[in-house]
Amino acid sequence: MSALRDRAQRRIKLWLFACVLAGSIVGSMALPTTGHAESTSKASQTSSATKAPTASSKKPRRYPTGGLPDSARKSYALAWGVDQLSVRLAESGQLVRFDYRVMDVAKAAALNDKTSSPYLLDEKVHAVLKIPTMEKVGPLRQSTPPAIGKSYWMVFSNKGNLVKAGHRVSVVIGPFRVDGLIVQ
Numbered sequence: 001m002s003a004l005r006d007r008a009q010r011r012i013k014l015w016l017f018a019c020v021l022a023g024s025i026v027g028s029m030a031l032p033t034t035g036h037a038e039s040t041s042k043a044s045q046t047s048s049a050t051k052a053p054t055a056s057s058k059k060p061r062r063y064p065t066g067g068l069p070d071s072a073r074k075s076y077a078l079a080w081g082v083d084q085l086s087v088r089l090a091e092s093g094q095l096v097r098f099d100y101r102v103m104d105v106a107k108a109a110a111l112n113d114k115t116s117s118p119y120l121l122d123e124k125v126h127a128v129l130k131i132p133t134m135e136k137v138g139p140l141r142q143s144t145p146p147a148i149g150k151s152y153w154m155v156f157s158n159k160g161n162l163v164k165a166g167h168r169v170s171v172v173i174g175p176f177r178v179d180g181l182i183v184q
Contacts, residue, residue: 013079068180080176081107084151087120087181089158089165095140096120096129096156096163096183098171102146112146116174120156122163123170129156129163 068076068085077083081104088097098120102108110116118141120129131154133139141154163169163183170179 068178072180076178077103079107080110081105082111085171085178085181086184087169087171088184089163090155093161093164094158096158096169097153098156098181099151099153101151102148105146105148108146110176111173112142112152113174114143118154118156118171118173120163121170121172122167124167125162127162129158131155132157 073083073085076085081102082100083103084099084101086099088099089095090097098118100108100111118131121127122129131139131141142152146152165183167183168179169181169183170177171181
């Protein structure tokens with residue numbers, strides 16, 4: 001029975017990977033082209049520069065500002081048993097907090113594994129942040145066993161304020177990796 005479950009999980013992961021890969025290929029094909037449209041848009045920008053900007057005249061954003069799309073959130077929930085993934089700066093900016101909620105204890109065990117070292121990667125500034133270890137407290141992450149429906153956190157040291165609000169970051173904990181989280 002365990003072998004069947006493992007095969008089914010491998011098939012689901014392979015299918016999710018194929019979907020993400022296909023989506024990235026289709027997304028790259030939809031990039032805007034340069035040419036005549038670019039020259040006409042510059043002319044319209046100069047004429048609209050004299051007008052006051054309104055809410056309806058704002059240019060739509062290419063990427064969602066809320067972080068992960070719903071399909072990615074569902075993928076992480078199926079594969080790793082976690083949702084509500086978020087990254088926030090602490091008040092001083094010296095710490096970055098990663099939060100998540102556990103939906104499936106068995107799948108989310110990799111995130112709570114004490115032998116794996118968590119890292120926060122910011123490719124924009126080429127930074128790799130680690131969890132600081134305090135003398136009397138220990139590592140700044142929760143050490144309780146995961147429970148369904150509870151939220152957990154870990155804090156990364158942002159010495160030098162390299163990671164800033166609005167940056168897209170990745171969190172790596174052993175085999176777990178989540179990409180595209182926007183720092184709030």
